[in-house]
Amino acid sequence: MTEFLASALAPYYMQIKFLHLVFAAMWLFSTSVAFRFFLFPIFLEWQKDPESIDKARLRNWAMERFDDGAILEHVAFPLLLITGPLMMLAGGWSAEQGWFAMKMVMVVLVFLPIEILDYYLAHFTLNKERLRLAGDAEGYENAVHFHWWFLVVSSPIVMTTIPYTIYLVVVKPF
Amino acid sequence: MTNNEMTPPLGDIKPRPFPLGESAQKTIDKIALAIVLYILLILYPSYGLLRWFWSGDLSPFDLKGVITALATALFLGFYSRRAITSRLQINTERE
Numbered sequence: 323m324t325e326f327l328a329s330a331l332a333p334y335y336m337q338i339k340f341l342h343l344v345f346a347a348m349w350l351f352s353t354s355v356a357f358r359f360f361l362f363p364i365f366l367e368w369q370k371d372p373e374s375i376d377k378a379r380l381r382n383w384a385m386e387r388f389d390d391g392a393i394l395e396h397v398a399f400p401l402l403l404i405t406g407p408l409m410m411l412a413g414g415w416s417a418e419q420g421w422f423a424m425k426m427v428m429v430v431l432v433f434l435p436i437e438i439l440d441y442y443l444a445h446f447t448l449n450k451e452r453l454r455l456a457g458d459a460e461g462y463e464n465a466v467h468f469h470w471w472f473l474v475v476s477s478p479i480v481m482t483t484i485p486y487t488i489y490l491v492v493v494k495p496f
Numbered sequence: 497m498t499n500n501e502m503t504p505p506l507g508d509i510k511p512r513p514f515p516l517g518e519s520a521q522k523t524i525d526k527i528a529l530a531i532v533l534y535i536l537l538i539l540y541p542s543y544g545l546l547r548w549f550w551s552g553d554l555s556p557f558d559l560k561g562v563i564t565a566l567a568t569a570l571f572l573g574f575y576s577r578r579a580i581t582s583r584l585q586i587n588t589e590r591e
Contacts, residue, residue, distance in 0.1 A: 417550035459508035
């Protein structure tokens with residue numbers, strides 16, 4: 323079965339690679355500007371003056387917009403998970419190549435857990451707009467806190483592991 | 497459109513300030529330590545075992561590999577601690 327798929331996909335390796343690259347570009351930094359230049363300054367201002375109603379409302383608005391803004395990233399990621407294995411089959415890549423083994427470790431043990439939590443925070447149970455409309459005030463505030471901790475903790479991780487993964491696939495250093 | 501028309505009403509939401517100072521720093525220290533341990537105990541062995549399983553190559557576990565893993569883990573731990581501390585603004589003066 324694997325051999326059949328590999329030989330069937332091999333002629334389309336470059337096309338699959340093209341799709342993989344487009345989705346990778348869409349996934350990589352699609353939320354970085356929103357985080358660094360919108361969400362972060364708004365949170366900082368609110369943090370200085372947490373009693374301010376106007377700043378709290380602006381914080382909540384930015385957080386709810388950020389939940390929606392993650393859609394691009396979260397559409398691209400599953401498509402990467404589809405095109406990645408297709409490329410692996412078509413190109414004959416395996417963990418025999420050190421860079422590929424390391425990339426697999428990054429995808430499965432770093433990016434996948436982060437993205438699962440990110441889906442949960444942005445679109446499912448902890449979607450802020452849904453919590454607000456449901457009148458769950460305490461759940462809303464808890465979700466904002468959890469999401470902010472998640473963003474602050476995950477950002478240095480993704481800022482180092484994503485460029486490293488790009489380096490691995492482009493340079494194939496080992 | 498004014499800010500109040502555009503931003504969602506607070507309703508019953510009571511914004512709770514983030515913790516500042518020493519207690520927040522202790523949490524961040526634990527997170528940084530968890531990152532170091534995750535690299536050393538999960539990521540690095542997974543890579544080594546994957547290579548060993550697939551091609552019988554045990555070189556990731558030689559001295560050079562151990563030193564590289566240790567240096568990477570420590571660098572990422574310190575960098576994360578610094579970045580998280582700075583972004584959470586735990587030393588911010590409240591107005």
